[in-house]
Amino acid sequence: MKNNDRKINDRKMDEKKFRQIGRRELLKLTPVLALGAFAIPSLQEGLLKKGLGFSDWASARLFRSGHLATTFDNSELTPFAKFPLNTYDVNDPGVIFENWTLTVSGAVKKPGNYTLAQVQALPRFRQNTRHICVEGWDVIGRFGGARLSDFLQLVGADPTARFITVNCADDYYESLDMATALHPQTLLCYEMYEQPLTRQHGAPLRLQIPTKIGYKQAKYLTDLKVSHVLDRVGYWEDQGYSWFYGL
Amino acid sequence: MSGAVIEIIQPKGKNAEGEEEAPVVVARAVYEHPFVVRLCHWLNAVALFVMVGSGLQIFRAFPSFGAKIPQKDLLHWPKAFAIGGWLGGALQWHLTFMWIYIATGVFYLGYQLFSGNYRQVLFTHRDIPGVWPMVKHYFFFGPKPPVREAYNPLQKHAYTTAIGLGVLSVVTGLVVWKPVQFSWLGWMMGGFHYARIWHFAVMWAILFFVLGHLVMVILHGWNNFVSMLTGWKKDPEY
Numbered sequence: 001m002k003n004n005d006r007k008i009n010d011r012k013m014d015e016k017k018f019r020q021i022g023r024r025e026l027l028k029l030t031p032v033l034a035l036g037a038f039a040i041p042s043l044q045e046g047l048l049k050k051g052l053g054f055s056d057w058a059s060a061r062l063f064r065s066g067h068l069a070t071t072f073d074n075s076e077l078t079p080f081a082k083f084p085l086n087t088y089d090v091n092d093p094g095v096i097f098e099n100w101t102l103t104v105s106g107a108v109k110k111p112g113n114y115t116l117a118q119v120q121a122l123p124r125f126r127q128n129t130r131h132i133c134v135e136g137w138d139v140i141g142r143f144g145g146a147r148l149s150d151f152l153q154l155v156g157a158d159p160t161a162r163f164i165t166v167n168c169a170d171d172y173y174e175s176l177d178m179a180t181a182l183h184p185q186t187l188l189c190y191e192m193y194e195q196p197l198t199r200q201h202g203a204p205l206r207l208q209i210p211t212k213i214g215y216k217q218a219k220y221l222t223d224l225k226v227s228h229v230l231d232r233v234g235y236w237e238d239q240g241y242s243w244f245y246g247l
Numbered sequence: 248m249s250g251a252v253i254e255i256i257q258p259k260g261k262n263a264e265g266e267e268e269a270p271v272v273v274a275r276a277v278y279e280h281p282f283v284v285r286l287c288h289w290l291n292a293v294a295l296f297v298m299v300g301s302g303l304q305i306f307r308a309f310p311s312f313g314a315k316i317p318q319k320d321l322l323h324w325p326k327a328f329a330i331g332g333w334l335g336g337a338l339q340w341h342l343t344f345m346w347i348y349i350a351t352g353v354f355y356l357g358y359q360l361f362s363g364n365y366r367q368v369l370f371t372h373r374d375i376p377g378v379w380p381m382v383k384h385y386f387f388f389g390p391k392p393p394v395r396e397a398y399n400p401l402q403k404h405a406y407t408t409a410i411g412l413g414v415l416s417v418v419t420g421l422v423v424w425k426p427v428q429f430s431w432l433g434w435m436m437g438g439f440h441y442a443r444i445w446h447f448a449v450m451w452a453i454l455f456f457v458l459g460h461l462v463m464v465i466l467h468g469w470n471n472f473v474s475m476l477t478g479w480k481k482d483p484e485y
Contacts, residue, residue: 011251011254012255012272014256014257018253018255021477022479025285025477029286029289032289032293035290035347038297047343048339048340049339050343051339051343051344052339055342055346062428064428067428069427081316130426130439132426134308134334135308136306137311138440241335242342246427247425247427
């Protein structure tokens, strides 16, 4: 290319300078190496926790209180027999129904033990919604129960409180942000497919939250606490899963 | 902005009569890849690697697209070729690196659009006539078409498609991550089930591109590879 075109080739540079520029441009890419921090064992866990925390923060921003999860026709329901059971230790923690109450505590005007009849006295809602497991499968189920928001009103929950924490008969525990707890499709669920909840599916009372991933739908509820600070997050969250995991 | 051309010269000393000799042009070089493009390319390459590795680990938790009961596994992906070790770990990687993947993609697209540099890589109708001669050349039954710019029509097609696939990977991923909030996007994809299938299919399409890309980078040689590091391509073909 020695018979150069002067119009285009208006710059000349000696070899040394060219190599220098090349090195300088290469060095400008060093920020890419910062990603190597994720490969350092002592930093990895903290960085991934930050990343997951950021995703949770973004999830909370994306959540819209007025936006309903899609509901489906009865014809689209997954047959009850094909509705998978996921538990973390036992299928049936052996709740004695006659003695069962939901113990409500924390930032509420009327703490105490609530019976199933008191929950069932609240307006009942039935909804066909999609249940999505963190593993990736999903089913469409028919769920019935009282709105958690109605129950929170019944117990006189502090409207400025930020979290709901639940404990379960199988020692499972979970927590919810208040926005999701007040969502109209968030249920204290006591029936599936218009039948009383079976023991394996969480009788007598479970959470059913179509705007959350499966492991947030705690079964066999025994305690419900309304709080301003989160002292206990959730069983799977403590293993490393996302806390907010809104769908 | 790309396209600047320089001549690399070797200055000469004085000749026998003590006169300075004119410098000799030893090579030409063209500035092909602006800094933003190079930075985004490499950050995105790392992010893509992590997204695919952790995505496959996530897929291992339910390697199927049908019902849970009965479950028909489609693929037993080896754990050795996955990132995260278990579902929760893989989700941490996936939900962390997706932000790097998205940020570099958005930054890249914004830069290309506002700088006008997209013209270098965007496949348009003007590139169509050049496709067939290039295909003939690649498959060894045609002469090499003259090279006039950084990318030939097939390269532009490949890169434009890859960028489109990148956008699709994000859009389908958003539906898998937030099927309720992005229900309208999910509806466009045929529902949550299909979004998950699309997300998986787009990944394989991207991997197919990456394979072809790596083969072509090796075939094109060192100067071409260095251009994605320094921006400057020595001895360009045009």
